[in-house]
Amino acid sequence: MRQLFDNFGRIEKNDPEFHEIFENFAYDEVYKHSTLDEKDSVLVTLASLIACQSPKAFKKILLSAINKYITPEEVKELLYQSVPYVGFGRAHNFFGVVIKVFDKKGIEMPLENRSNTNAEDRYQKGREIQDRYFGVEMIQAMNDNAPEGQKHFNTFLEGYCFGDFYTRDGLNDQQRELITFTFIATLGGCENQLRGHTQGNLSVGNDKEKLVSAVTVMLPYIGFPRSLNALAIINEICD
Template identity: 80%
Template sequence: MYELFDNFGRIEKNDPEFHEIFKNFAYGEVFEFSTLTQKESILVILSCLIACQSPKAFKKILISALDMDITPEEVKELLYQSVPYVGFGRAHNFFGVVIKVFEKKGIEMPLKNRSNTNPENRHDNGREIQERYFGAENIEMMRNSTPDGQKHFNRFLEGFCFGDFYTRDGLNDQQRELITFTFIATLGGCENQLRGHTQGNLSVGNDKEKLISAITVMMPYIGFPRTLNALAIVNEICG
């Protein structure tokens, strides 16, 4: 995975000591303890950099990643998936970065439309995915326990988060939940949501080992405190 660090030339030139330390750790030693595929690793790193608000590092990694095992369609879907979790205020700059990189790479835009819903079915389709990931009883309990005047947030989750985004082509269920876990773990302070999406990952077939591997890969970017918080939640939910 050293190739992902190839575009950090200014750091290598001006601070070769740090460059060597970080490269050997983040792109060498870390991957000795991860079972993620190359594609999964790239998706986790890019997701982590969005939530970290690191557009320059994201751009450099993306340039290398597009020459490896990631497609423009997957990058687009990763961006879309980020919006419900980090918010468009955080994601906005990364849309601009991706457009510039795609233009530089000669990737024709706009890419193919990947939506599978419409205004009439987005809520029903989103609700179906919620129930499949988290259990119909849990979703119904959440809806019933929400105070009056706040129930529209459940509707937003159902239609916008799950209906508009999770139903799209371009990434499978396992990939979407893995990068969602990455967004939330990177943000920090969202432990209840991280518990829910740890269970969501298990429901779609991502096991404890995969989640620990994802935390391992994102650790160099999020630091030890958030890493240890995420590990504690995975251990709590997965046993």
């Protein structure tokens, strides 16, 4: 995996002291304490860089990883999945980065349509996923207890976030929830949502070890405060 990340030439040339410290930590020491496979490691790293707003690092890693550890279809779905969590304002630049990388690699666009919903069934299918991930009772209670004038946010979650995005092909449930956990942990300040998606990860089969490994992989990019907050929530929910 080290070759994916050993591609930050200007820093290496102009500040070799920092480059050596960071490289040894992020690309050797960190991976000794992660059990994620190569694909999940790349997905978590790219997801964290989107939420960090680091398009240059994202581009360098994607150039090395595409068609080796991650497919063009998976990159597309990573971008789509990011939008309801980091917002299109943050995700927008990364669509442009991906277009440039795909063009450089000779990947023909647009890619195949991966949607599995339409205007009539997107709410129903989104609700089915919510119920499966978080439990029927919890979702129903959330909807029942929404304050007057704010119920449309739950409708947006049902149809847009889960109906339009989670139902798509290209990534499985475990991958979608893992990168969603990564987006939220990287953003910080979203502890209630991180609790919910920690439980969502457990529901789809991602165990505590996998979540701790994800935090281990993203730590060099998000720093210790957000990483330790994420670990505290993992311990709270899993234990």
